[in-house]
Every structure is written in structure tokens, then in C-alpha cells.
Amino acid sequence: MRIDSVALAVFVFFFAIVTVVGFYAARFRAGDLTQLQEWGLAGRRFGTVVSWFLIGGDLYTAYTLIAVPAAVYGTGALGFFAVPYTIVAYPFMFAVMPRLWNVSKRHNFVTPADFVHARYGCSVLATLVAITGLLATMPYIALQLVGIQVVIGAMGVSGSGWAGDLPLILAFAILAAYTYTSGLRAPAMIAFVKDAMIYIVTIAAVIAVAGKFGGFGPVFAAAHAHFTAAAAAIPKPAAVGSVVLGPKGYWAYATLAFGSAFALFLYPHAITGLLSSKSGEVIKRNAILLPAYSLLLGLVALLGFAAIALGVVGKSPQFAVPGLIIALFPPWFVGFAFAAIAIGALVPAAVMSIAAGNLWTRNIYRVYVRPGATPAQESRQAKLASLVVKLGALVFIIFVPTQYAIDLQLLGGIWMLQTFPAIVTGLFRRIFHHVALIVGWFVAMVAGTLMSFSQGVKPTFPLSLGGVTINAYIGLEVLVLNLVVTAILTVAFDRMKLARYADRTTPSDYRSSHERSPGVA
Amino acid sequence: MSFADVASSGFGAGWPLPTAGVAPLPRVVLRMTGRARWYWLLVIPFLGLAFPALYARAEPAVFGFPFFYWYQFVWLLVSSTVTALVYLRTR
Numbered sequence: 152m153r154i155d156s157v158a159l160a161v162f163v164f165f166f167a168i169v170t171v172v173g174f175y176a177a178r179f180r181a182g183d184l185t186q187l188q189e190w191g192l193a194g195r196r197f198g199t200v201v202s203w204f205l206i207g208g209d210l211y212t213a214y215t216l217i218a219v220p221a222a223v224y225g226t227g228a229l230g231f232f233a234v235p236y237t238i239v240a241y242p243f244m245f246a247v248m249p250r251l252w253n254v255s256k257r258h259n260f261v262t263p264a265d266f267v268h269a270r271y272g273c274s275v276l277a278t279l280v281a282i283t284g285l286l287a288t289m290p291y292i293a294l295q296l297v298g299i300q301v302v303i304g305a306m307g308v309s310g311s312g313w314a315g316d317l318p319l320i321l322a323f324a325i326l327a328a329y330t331y332t333s334g335l336r337a338p339a340m341i342a343f344v345k346d347a348m349i350y351i352v353t354i355a356a357v358i359a360v361a362g363k364f365g366g367f368g369p370v371f372a373a374a375h376a377h378f379t380a381a382a383a384a385i386p387k388p389a390a391v392g393s394v395v396l397g398p399k400g401y402w403a404y405a406t407l408a409f410g411s412a413f414a415l416f417l418y419p420h421a422i423t424g425l426l427s428s429k430s431g432e433v434i435k436r437n438a439i440l441l442p443a444y445s446l447l448l449g450l451v452a453l454l455g456f457a458a459i460a461l462g463v464v465g466k467s468p469q470f471a472v473p474g475l476i477i478a479l480f481p482p483w484f485v486g487f488a489f490a491a492i493a494i495g496a497l498v499p500a501a502v503m504s505i506a507a508g509n510l511w512t513r514n515i516y517r518v519y520v521r522p523g524a525t526p527a528q529e530s531r532q533a534k535l536a537s538l539v540v541k542l543g544a545l546v547f548i549i550f551v552p553t554q555y556a557i558d559l560q561l562l563g564g565i566w567m568l569q570t571f572p573a574i575v576t577g578l579f580r581r582i583f584h585h586v587a588l589i590v591g592w593f594v595a596m597v598a599g600t601l602m603s604f605s606q607g608v609k610p611t612f613p614l615s616l617g618g619v620t621i622n623a624y625i626g627l628e629v630l631v632l633n634l635v636v637t638a639i640l641t642v643a644f645d646r647m648k649l650a651r652y653a654d655r656t657t658p659s660d661y662r663s664s665h666e667r668s669p670g671v672a
Numbered sequence: 673m674s675f676a677d678v679a680s681s682g683f684g685a686g687w688p689l690p691t692a693g694v695a696p697l698p699r700v701v702l703r704m705t706g707r708a709r710w711y712w713l714l715v716i717p718f719l720g721l722a723f724p725a726l727y728a729r730a731e732p733a734v735f736g737f738p739f740f741y742w743y744q745f746v747w748l749l750v751s752s753t754v755t756a757l758v759y760l761r762t763r
Contacts, residue, residue: 228728228740231740231741231744234744234745234748235721235744235747238717238721238744238747238748238751239718239721241751241752241755242714242715242717242718242751242754242755243714245714245755245758245759246711246714366735366736367735367736367737368733368736368737369736370736371736371737371738371741394730394738394740395728395730395738396724396728396740397728398725400724400728401723401724401725401728404724405721405722405723405724408721409718409722436759438755439752439755439756439759440752442748442749442751442752445748446745446748449741449744449745449748453741
């Protein structure tokens with residue numbers, strides 16, 4: 152494939168704009184960036200609109216834009232689970248996350264592990280929550296790089312050895328520099344550019360596909376014909392996808408959707424995005440408004456079928472959307488669309504590295520390396536940690552096959568879900584004993600990892616219960632195990648009078664200020 | 673507070689606001705409990721999507737979209753509307 156100079160020029164132009172925005176962002180609602188609250192949470196000052204762009208830009212990553220249509224392209228209906236996933240995630244966010252915001256504001260928590268520490272009084276449990284977050288975040292950052300890699304490759308930019316990775320290294324060096332100087336304000340401002348571009352590209356692609364085929368009916372028909380032919384060609388047709396979900400996929404579909412939804416707001420980058428808003432009220436309003444992105448995601452997912460209908464063939468399913476864009480649009484718009492996807496990687500990558508920096512600083516450095524660190528020392532540590540994390544992701548993606556990053560990201564979701572008992576139940580009541588939570592977490596982490604490996608790192612595992620086999624999402628299966636172990640041990644430990652530590656939070660900390668003052672209607 | 677106490681008090685009693693073990697503030701708690709009932713509506717989107725057996729079908733198609741797809745797009749709107757209703761009723 153040759154390099155298209157027009158596409159490349161447009162791509163570089165938009166990348167340059169975003170770079171300027173990223174450095175300028177330090178002055179946006181300026182604060183003292185030597186304080187961790189300011190660098191890592193932008194001073195908790197974002198209103199509904201800024202939060203909508205930031206959280207939307209943070210949750211719908213470049214990898215989503217590449218991987219969801221790739222899954223639909225490869226497996227059909229099952230890949231569409233991302234849509235019910237993001238539908239049910241928001242009612243969950245509405246019910247749970249304002250409580251985390253309230254208690255975090257009250258006690259100056261920066262990370263979910265800060266909350267766990269104060270709630271259960273146990274630094275070991277808090278460290279485990281922080282480590283789970285770090286483990287799940289690093290491959291996620293690496294996958295943002297995969298998103299950039301795919302579009303750079305699709306433009307025909309290639310080279311051998313170091314030269315081939317140079318554009319990627321350059322893009323990440325720029326990202327690292329403005330994240331370091333501007334903190335969370337950089338992705339917040341870039342999110343405006345990113346989201347506008349992604350909306351334009353998606354709407355243009357949907358209109359172009361509908362225009363080319365005269366509606367979406369022929370697109371579904373072509374995909375159906377494709378899967379039927381593929382199923383007829385092999386002896387085990389169940390392994391082939393379909394346009395309408397088959398009975399064998401029912402459990403997998405629903406559990407992947409719900410499990411992913413419960414895991415989403417446990418991720419450090421999602422919590423960083425939420426805590427940067429100025430009130431729990433802002434989070435509630437965004438639970439109503441963020442589904443607009445899910446509509447976008449649903450349409451992007453269907454582009455996987457459009458790629459089949461257009462006969463797009465690439466060396467991996469990940470090429471589905473880039474291939475579709477090249478087939479449908481003139482070079483200048485290809486450059487614009489690819490820039491949208493690449494910039495789409497920068498927002499979440501920045502927030503993820505900031506979240507990782509916050510976790511390292513607050514829950515490892517401040518606890519084990521330098522207790523009593525000043526806010527300025529914390530901020531400095533977090534900045535350095537965000538650099539190290541990004542460098543690690545870059546090295547990983549250059550030297551390790553991409554498949555490992557994808558596998559690790561999948562495991563990351565399973566792992567992340569195992570912090571649900573400590574964080575989510577903890578936001579309502581301190582039901583569980585902290586030692587029970589530690590054992591439950593450990594059992595579920597080991598079981599989930601082994602189950603995933605036994606399936607060749609797949610997200611689902613067939614469980615046989617009384618003659619019925621349920622092929623469901625491992626994350627949710629081991630979460631049930633986790634909760635059962637934690638509940639039984641809690642009863643046992645309380646009977647044994649194994650001491651619980653003091654709770655540094657009070658019930659009113661979880662309510663908003665106007666809920667706290669009686670008499671306010 | 674033991675696990676047994678919480679279990680017997682019922683998770684739904686004052687959900688999402690804790691009532692067990694809270695210092696007595698009867699009027700406030702009562703008001704919160706009434707309003708907190710609206711939160712149960714947030715379960716609706718989960719019920720609508722929990723059983724693919726009910727919606728994994730091609731017909732009736734709308735504008736060429738098989739039932740499976742447009743059904744889920746409709747739930748996107750329902751979910752957002754239900755959340756908005758709960759927001760307005762508990763504000």
C-alpha cells in the first residue's frame with residue numbers, strides 16, 4: 152500500500168492542532184498544578200458539559216472504535232454486546248457513583264483505593280485494589296497504541312525496525328509531554344476536538360453506507376449471506392457468527408454486557424473522570440446524557456456489517472473500519488477520519504496514565520515509600536509515574552505481539568470486576584469483613600485467571616450446573632464466587648470476633664450537601 | 673454491625689441510603705426512604721436486556737434493521753428516559 156500524501160497531510164494537521172490544545176490546556180480554569188488534586192483531578196471543577204465530553208471521550212476509546220466493529224465483522228451479533236453493556240452502565244453509574252463522589256470530596260480521596268482504605272481501615276486491601284487497577288490499566292493503555300498503529304498502518308506509513316515505529320513513538324512522546332505539563336485538563340480540552348471529529352466521521356460513514364446500498368436492509372442481508380456461506384464451508388457451523396444471535400450465545404451475550412457494565416466504573420480512568428466533576432449532581436445528569444455516545448457506538452458497531460457488505464478484506468478484523476473508510480471516502484476525509492481515531496486514543500490514554508499515576512502515588516508511594524508526603528511531592532510522583540506507565544505501554548506494544556495486549560486487556564476486565572465487593576458494596580454499607588474481602592478477591596483472581604487460560608484466554612467459560620451448561624462471562628462467574636466466599640467468611644470472622652478496624656467515614660459523607668441538611672426540600 | 677444484621681434488615685429497606693446503624697434522624701430518613709424508592713426504576717433497563725432469548729430474532733424488521741438491533745436501540749432511549757425520570761423525582 153502506498154502513502155497518500157493528502158490523507159497524511161490532513162492527519163498531521165489535526166494532530167498538530169490537538170498538540171497545541173494539549174499544552175494550552177494548563178491555563179484552562181487554571182489551578183496550582185503542583186497539587187495532586189489539581190494535576191490529577193483538575194481541581195474537581197468540571198461542570199456537566201466538560202464532564203460529558205471528558206467522560207465520553209475517556210470511556211469510548213480508540214480501541215473501542217476499532218475492536219467493536221471488528222468483533223461484529225468477525226462474529227456478528229455477539230460483538231454487539233457492547234451496546235447493551237453501555238446502556239445498563241449508566242443507570243448503574245447514576246445509582247452508585249454520586250456516593251463515591253460525595254465521600255471522596257468530603258475526605259479528599261483521589262483514587263478508589265483511598266476510599267477503600269478509609270472505609271475498611273485496612274491498607275493491605277487498599278493496596279490490592281490499587282494493584283488490580285494498575286494491572287488492568289497498563290494493557291488498556293497499550294491497546295490505545297494499537298488503535299493508533301492500525302490507522303497509521305492503514306495510511307500506508309511503514310518502515311522496517313525502528314523507523315516503522317517512529318510515528319507511534321512521536322505521537323506518544325507528544326502525549327506524554329502535555330499530560331506531564333497540563334494534567335487532566337489536557338484530555339478534557341482535547342476531548343472536545345476528539346468527540347466532535349468522531350461524531351462527524353460516524354454520521355458521515357452511516358450516511359455513505361446507507362446511500363451506497365440504499366438503506367441498511369441490504370447490508371444486513373449481505374452479512375447474513377456471508378455468515379451462512381461461511382457456516383456451510385466448515386464442519387462445525389456453530390463456531391461461525393450470525394446476524395441474529397444464536398441460542399448458544401444467549402448467556403454469553405447477557406453476562407458479557409452486564410459484567411462489563413459493572414466493571415466499567417471500577418476502572419481507575421473511569422473513576423478519575425467522574426471525580427473531576429464538580430458535584431454528584433453533574434454525574435447524575437451525565438448518566439442521562441452519556442447514552443448519546445452509546446447510540447454512536449451502536450452505529451459504529453454496525454459498520455462491521457457494512458465492511459462485510461463492501462467486501463473489505465484485511466490482514467486482521469481490526470482493519471474492518473479503516474478499510475471501510477478507505478473504500479467509501481476521498482483521501483482528505485480518510486485523513487480526517489484516521490486523525491479522529493488516533494486522537495480518540497490520546498484522550499483515554501492520557502486519563503489512564505494520570506489515573507495510574509494517582510494510584511501509584513496515593514496508594515503505594517505514600518503508604519510504603521514516603522508516608523506523610525506533601526501534596527507537591529505527590530504531584531511530582533504522579534507526573535513521573537504517568538511517564539513511566541506510558542513508556543512501559545510503548546515498549547510493550549513495540550516488542551510484544553499485539554495479541555498479548557488484547558489478552559491482557561480481557562483479563563484486566565475480569566480482574567477489575569473483583570474489586571466490586573470492596574468498592575460498590577462498601578459505598579452502601581460496610582457489610583463485609585476486610586479479611587473476608589481480601590480472601591474473596593484472591594480466590595476470584597486466581598480462579599478467573601485460570602479459567603480464562605484454560606479457554607485459551609477467552610472471556611467466557613462453560614460452567615456445568617446440575618446438567619445444564621452455561622457458557623457465561625468469566626468475570627461475572629468468579630464475581631459470584633468472590634461474593635459467596637466473602638459473605639461466608641464475613642459471618643465466620645464476625646463469629647470468631649476477629650476485629651474490624653475503625654471506619655473513617657460516616658453515613659452522611661455519602662450524601663450530597665443538600666441531602667445532608669434537613670429541611671431543604 | 674454484623675452481616676446477619678444487615679441481611680435481616682433487608683437490602684431494599686432504605687436503599688440506596690443506609691438506614692441500619694444510622695443515628696436516629698426520623699424525619700429525614702423517612703423522606704429519603706420515600707424518594708429512594710424511585711431508584712428501583714433503574715432496574716428496568718437491566719430487565720429489558722437480560723434475556724436475549726426474547727429479542728434475538730430477525731422479524732419484525734424496521735427500515736431493514738432486524739428486530740435484534742432496533743430493539744436494543746429503543747432500550748437506549750428507554751434507559752436514558754427512565755434515568756431522567758428518577759433524577760427529576762429524587763432531586
